[in-house]
Each structure stands twice: as structure tokens, then as C-alpha cells.
Amino acid sequence: MSEARRDSVGPEPRRRHSAWRRLRRNGLALLGLAVLVVIVLAALLAPLLPLAEPDVTDLADRLAPPLSPGHPLGTDQLGRDILSRLVWGSQVSLAVGVFATLVATVLGTLIGIVAAYYGRLVDTVLMRGIDVLMAFPYLLLALAIVAALGPGLGNAMIAISIVNIPFFARAVRGATLSLKEQDFIAAARLSGYGSGRVLALEILPNVLPAIVIMMSTTIGWMILETAGLSFLGLGAQPPRADLGSMLGEGRQVLTTAPHVAVVPGLVIFLVVVAINLLGDGLRDVLDPRLSASGDEGTLSEQQVRELAPERAAAPDMARDGALLHVADLSTYFFVGRRVHRAVDGVSFTLDRGEALGIVGESGSGKTVTALSVMGLVPRPPGRVVGGNVVFQGEDLVAAPESRLRELRGDRIVYIPQDPMTALNPVLSVGEQIAEAVRAHRGGSWGQARRRAVEFMDRARLPQAERHLGSYPHELSGGMRQRVMIAMALANGPDLIIADEPTTALDVTIQAGIIELLATLRAEQGAALLFITHDLGIVSELCDRVLVMYAGMVVESAPIDDILRDPRHPYTRRLLASVPVLGQPDRSMRPIPGLPPAADQLPPGCRFAPRCELALDRCRVPPIELERIAPNRRARCIRVHEDVARGPVL
């Protein structure tokens, strides 16, 4: 037995249960199911229903309108009862559609699995054949097949099956190829199983879910196309009728009695809509990642406001000369009924030209703090629910988007973590820098490009002129980050927010980028908010440092003080867990446990569950950020005790 299958034995029943619940919540899918059940039941029970004979003609009673006595949906041009013909016709259409789907599925799956499993020549021959089939417009190939075999319902079904084989073959081949690389298949082969056995017992069960999803999305299409061939007179031949041929016959009396053609078409439409609604619902259930809508329901505006902390009035503009003053900033994410408190009451001040580091583990709220300052928190689900961001005397939380847009990229710039994904792949880097210049300085593209070259030069991008027309994928990671830096500095900002700008880069070029950032910043006199998890880099770049944990500031101090004498237990563990430049002999110790989830924060000190110094008092809120020295603060009630000093045990 394979790993994958053994793993799936346990949780299976529970998953089904919740899958059914999710499907039940999808109203449209349920509606589709209901409509489909009614039509299928009617078609299956046709012989038992009290219906008129479908093929008995009555020329005296021809073209009766709907709601006529004895004929709820009227009669056609031969006086046959439309309702009865619809029910019997649905039976034919559904049966043919289902059968065509099964044939296409079986043959397509066979071709796909065999091509992928045997590879090489087998694969080439089979897939080139499939390519040729797909080179024809879909319906045209079906017509050609019917032309060769002759009109008739059976031949129409064969034609529709054949033209659908390529879709199944390609999808199954793709799924099989990725499976083939996995260990449990290799294990099965090594243990001496024959190819047929591996295919049937190991591969087929694992590609089955993908096949089922494909069937559910194509069956409606196949019913529709078979009906189409019948409509053209190439499928069902009189006296046998399916929905398509009824529609085709009704066309002759379209102007005098439209219902004869319109009603069968409506049934085809209903069947296909129902199947597609149900198929979409099933796909969402089987593969929730593709789901279009979050189905958990969201909180109302009222509930959001109740959850938000009290918002203080804009404070008096803090100290003189402060460039940025963040006070009690809280940014929450509202996902379904859960509230993630990503940033929870963060305050700090940044002077003109000063460099402040924000340090913390992943998920501690560093990036969200930076995005909140810029007004770039994705909303929904995120929302700045409290506090102020005062930039040069102006509260940005209250500012309109248009004002933020003026500041962004001009006064406040952002250098992201990963230059691989932060540049638009289909625009030249020249355009991406120049558009930032033009957005704030106006002028022509030519002028903007000249400025772009100038700053690419200053960011020490070699052959800046030549790289103006380069696309991001043509540049290395380090070069891309230089592009990002050129873009950020081209408008002479007052505040640079750099969010782990070297984390994604090769170690050998990190130092160069840091040095560049430091030099250019000094030249322009810009303040720097530097986000990182690396205290070593902070010590090179920054004057002060803010340590964040679980959305809160736990310690703030000049960088030298932090390195020499960390006071908060978390800071101390953080220092003990990372190597520091110039101290190669330190032993590293990871912090035990994990940070709390942002929607399940412990009361009191959020580090208490991982802290070896924690007391019962630590779990009782509030734990305030306390001033412990003229320019130091820490959020720990034991900060003055002796245990809070000295080396980590």
C-alpha cells in the first residue's frame, strides 16, 4: 500500500462530512442539484408518469399553445404532446450525454495514463495524435466524424466522445506525470509490481479525483453538444427524438408557434445550468483553494467597530523635529468570524534622518506595521482599527486615499523583501522606475527615463542606460534589488521603509545592498525604518531598535544598549538564537515553542507561554510598556529583577 493512500484513510470520513456541510452552504449548487434531480427523476420515471403518448400525432390539435386542456405545454406541428416528448426526449439526451462522457473519460484516461507512464516514444506518438485532434475546431471535428460515419444518434455520440478525449488525455497525463515522480510509485515499482498493477492500483486511484472533477465540468457540455448535432439533423433521426431534434423540428414553426422550439431549448439550458452550478459547487468543495468566495460569512461593520480598541485623539505632535510619530497603532485582519490582531497598540517615533530597526520573528507584525504606515494594508480583510500615524504633522490614518497617494513613492517609499516578485514581469525596469518619477514630478517620459538612469547609476547598477529596457527576468536578484532602491530613491524621499530587503538575496551580495542603502540614505538625509529579523544588520544600519512580538513592542532601546544589555526575556532569547557579527564564538540556542496565533493571543504577556521566567502574574493583563531608562522601554514586569539580567540559561 502506498504512503499517500495510507495517510488518507484516517481523516477521510470527517472530510466528507465537512465537505457535505460546505456544499449545503452553497445555495446555488443546491439549487442546481434540485433542478437536476427533478429532471433526471422525470426522465427515469417516464414510463410510469401519467403522460400522453409522445409519438401519437393529432393533426386536428396541432400547434396548441401552452396551458391547453390536456396539453400543459401545448402540442407541436404534428399535434404531439410537448410535455410528454420533453420527458422522453430528456431521457434520450441525458443517456447519450452520460454515455458520451463515460466513453471520453475511459479512453482519455487510458491514453493519458499510458502516455505519461511509459513516456518516450509512446508518449510522443499518443500526444502528437492528441495535438492533431485539438488542431481542429471542436465542433468541426465532430461534424467530420459524423460525415464519415453517417448521421444518427449513435454516431453523433461517438463523434462527441472522440472530440472530448483530448481534454481528458491531457489532464490525466499531467496528473500522472507529477505522480510518477513521487516516492510511493517508485517504491511500488521497486517492489516488483508489474506496470499494469502499478497503473491500476497506485496511479489510477490517485488521479481519480481530478477525473471526477473534469467529468462534472464536461458532462453538461457534452449533453449540449449532442443536442446540437441532433438540432442540425445529424443526431437523433425521426421518429426518435431527443431535446436537440425537438428544437430543430420546432424551428420550422418558429414564427407562428415559438414555444415548440423554445421549450425544449429551455430544458437543455436548465440541465446544463444545473450541472454547471453543481459542478462549480463540487469543485469548491473538493478543492477549496479555488473557491471564489469566502463562505464563512464576515463580520458586520458594527461588529468590527465593537472589536476595535478605543481610538485616541491625534496626540500633540510629539517631540520637536519628529518625522514620523506612530501612536497606539492597531491593525486587525478580519477573516470570516476570526479576528487576527496583527498589530496591537504599537507606538514609536522616528526623527528626521534617523534610522530605526524593527526586529522580530515572522508573524510578529513588523510588515503589517510598515504597510499600515503607508496605508497599504489589504482591505478587506485588513483594517487599521485604531491609533494614529502622524507624518510631518499630518495624521495618515485619517487622510484620504488621494493624499496618501501623493505621499507614497514620493515622501515615503517602500523597499520590499523579495525583488523577484516585487517587479512587474511584463514591464521594462526603466518604465517601472520612470513611472514612479512621473507620478510625482510630472514631466515627459524622456525626462523621467533620464532620471531613472541617473538613479540606476547611483544604485550602482552596471550599464544603467542599457538596462533601461531590460525586463526583471533578465536581471539577477541583486540587480533587481538595486532597481527597487533606484525606484525608491528617485524622488528624494524623507522616509524609506525597507522590509527585509536582503532576506531573499544571496548571502554574498547582502552586504553590498546594505552598504548601498546606508550610503544613499546618508546622501539624501532620509530617515530609515528597517525591518528585519537579523539584529546583526540592525547594528550596522540603525541608531535605535524596536523589538516586536505577537503584534506588540516588547522592548525599545538604542542598538548598543540592546546588544550589550537586553532586558526583555524575548530580546534576550532572540539574541541568543542568532549569530552576531564579530562574535563568532557565541553558541546559538533556538527559542522553544512557537509564537501564538494572531487570532488566539494569550492574555497578559504574550511571550509568557514561552518564557522560562514567567510567573502567574505575567498572565494577568495589562502588562504595560514601561520606561526602564531615559531612552529605554520594556514590556515585562520582571525587568527590574536580577533574573532579567545576565546570560540566558
Add this chain to the structure above:
Amino acid sequence: MHRYVVRRLLAIVPVLFGISVLVFLMMALLPGDPAQAILGPYATPENVATLREELGLDSPAPVRFVTWLGNVVEGDFGRSYSLDRPVIDEVLERLGPTLLLAGSALVLSVLLGLVIGAVTAVKQHQWQDKLLTLLVLVGISTPAFWLGLLFIVVFAVWLGWFPVSGMYDVYGGGGLADMLHHLVLPAGALAAVATAVIARLTRTNMLEVLRQDYMRTARAKGLKPRRVILRHAFRNALVSVVPIIGLQAGFVLGGAVYIETVFEWPGLGRMLVNAIGTRDILLVQGGVLVVATAYVFINLITDLIQYALDPRIKVQ
């Protein structure tokens, strides 16, 4: 830089070859005597014998294929027995109307589909998104032939805004305005399903693009929303939508068969349906071969457009 274009051009040669093999095989699938099938049920035995000779039916299939392919390349598709004229003449005469109908439907569906898809993505979860998403689902499930009939009943019979069928007025003497008047309903009906599919894919791709890091970069630069959406998001979504447009061209060409039948539009689709009905196999062969070839070139064009849109293709 032009290596991609050359390679892509060369790649259509085997595809065209494969298509011709398949179309040739149609004949081999015919039950009974192909000569009899080609000449129709009322042919004299002498004529059948002559044609058997001409086709070289006694020589092996590969030899026959080479002869046939040679003729096809020279534009000789044989003679249609039901119309009593060369297949190539009939096919070329009907190619124009089909390309006009399918082309205008495709242009319409691309324009509408891209706009609807982009709007629904930007307004995700708002009422515009929900309404349009539902409409798209309805559109995808609508049989084109039924929609055509509904259009005729509503817009031609009840409202009388447009003619019921045909390409020109019998008495009006034709003209561009007359033709466009006749084109509106069939092109609209044909475009509906393709619009829905393109809208759905555009929405999916836009949502994917809007989540990307570079969208945050674009906003962090202080760009206007219009430029963020159009130049950054839409431009990227377009890269993945364009190949789908090529695929949709195939569905539109197929759907044209229904629509031409419903509206009695004098195109290849209607010719094919009639030819299948009269078992005029050479006419079917000619029609299928020409439409399939046109489709190959449409796909070539969409590939080249994608090549122009996506700089990343150039390095491969």
C-alpha cells in the same frame, strides 16, 4: 529575437500535415465504395468506374494520400456532385461570410469578456461581481442554437428590429448597411458564450494578478488607480488570457455552424451541414480542411500576440 517567430511558423507544418492525414482518413472510414460515395447515389456505373481509376483506388493508401495531397496543395479539392461545381469555388465563396460572422463575434466577445472579467475582479465580492458572475454562468450554459432562436423570436419576430435570416435583403439590393443589419443578431448570439468564457477566465487571472507582490509595489509608488489596474494588473492578466482567446476562436468557428443554420447565413457551416445531409463527402473534406487551416493560423496569430505581450517568452 525573430527565432521564436520562425520556430512557431515551422511548427505549424506538422500540424497541417496531421490535419490533412485525418481529413484524408475520413474517406477511408467511409463504408462501401468511396467512388460511389463521392458521386452520389445516382451515378452511372461507368462514371463510378472512371472515378475509381482517377482516384487510383486500387493503389495503396499512402500513394493515394500523396496524390490527393498534391491536388489539395494545388487547390484542387475535387468536384462536388450535389452542387456540380468544383469544391474549391464553393468553399472560397462561403469562407468570407463565415470569417465575417465568426470574426465579428470573436472581436465582440473579446472586448466584452475582458471588460466584464476585469470589472468583476476589481469589484470582487461587491454586487457587480455577483451579478456578472451569475450572468457568466448562465452564458456558459446557454446553447448557441437556442439563443439564436430566442433572438429571432424576440428581436426579429416580436420587436421587428432586425431581419429574421439571411445576409442581405432579397429586395433591398444589399449594401454594407444592409449586411451589418443582418449581422447583428447572429454575431450577438454567437458571441454570447465566448464572452462568458473569456470573462470568467479574465476574472480568475485578474484576481490572481491582484494578489501579486508587484501590485503592492505599484501602489506603493503612488500611481493612480487607473494605471495600477490597467497598466499593471490588466496587462499581466492579458498574458494568460490571450491563448484562451485562440481556443475560443475554435469554439466560435464551431458555433458558427449552429448560428449559420439558425439564421440561414450563407457560410461554410451551413454548407457543411447540407453536404453531410447529401453525403457530398468531397465538399465536407474541402470545408473541414479550409476551416481547420484557418484555425491553425488564428492560433498562430494569438501565439504571436502573446509573444509580443510577454517578454519572458523571448529567453526560452
